[in-house]
Amino acid sequence: MSWDRHAILAAVRRKGETLRSISLRAGLNPNACACTLSGRRWPRAEQALADFLGVNVRELFPDRYPTSTSRKPSRNVRVRKVKSQQRTRTAPARRLTDREAA
Numbered sequence: 679m680s681w682d683r684h685a686i687l688a689a690v691r692r693k694g695e696t697l698r699s700i701s702l703r704a705g706l707n708p709n710a711c712a713c714t715l716s717g718r719r720w721p722r723a724e725q726a727l728a729d730f731l732g733v734n735v736r737e738l739f740p741d742r743y744p745t746s747t748s749r750k751p752s753r754n755v756r757v758r759k760v761k762s763q764q765r766t767r768t769a770p771a772r773r774l775t776d777r778e779a780a
Contacts, residue, residue, distance in 0.1 A: 681738050683715040689731055700730050 690697060697711035704710070704726035714723040719742060728735035736743040 681733075681740075686715060686727060686731070686738065690727075693730075695730070697727075700726055 701710040710723035
């Protein structure tokens, strides 16, 4: 079955529950599951939805949990520069006057 946000919400409602009740039962913010369906990454809410529906979280959110074993670096990782690599600002070279040049 192809799971999109509408299919997940329909399955939850067919079982007589709400996203809010699933979030509260999992001990999360009441809006956690709703935020997950709108695109926010919230692993515990994703797992709570998967557990409630009885499917694997990778099946429910395949774009967030790839099946390959290769690890790609996250796009949100900031690389810090070591102090020795940081640029230092130097004052611009000034022109010598005639008196200083002589």
